[in-house]
Amino acid sequence: MRLPEDDVPRHCALACIGESRVKLRATVGDGPDQAVAYARRLARSLTALCDHYEALTGVEMCLACDRPIRDREDSVSYGQVSPSGGAACAGRIHTRCAHTVRRG
Incomplete structure (x- = not known):
């Protein structure tokens, strides 16, 4: 475009x-x-x-899996404050990613 x-x-x-x-x-x-x-x-x-x-x-990208959130996919709001308290990561994640543990 x-x-x-x-x-x-x-x-x-x-x-x-x-x-x-x-x-x-x-x-x-x-x-x-x-x-x-x-x-x-x-x-x-x-x-x-x-x-x-x-x-x-x-x-809009999922903050958990780095894949696009499509129009019909379920998603939830997500916000996380960094350990230093200075930076925040806010956006949306797929509902299926909400219960996934990321390792390493």
Whole structure:
């Protein structure tokens, strides 16, 4: 699907892509703290890219199995706060995934 040139969500997604490319080309500093900071920046960029994808396509992904949630599939709301208390992962998961234990 091609969006019009003046479409605001299109411009936001393209800006996010450009910012992600800059972060991917950045070098990791010395030490574990720098590596963690780099990984977190990449993770935030990936989350933003996924959000743009879902918003532009209308596709919603299951947070448990990483597969699309189809129109007729049962799903439930899902929200989880990270152990650090700073990040939250909210969205939807398939009902069948709600009772599945993920390992490793």
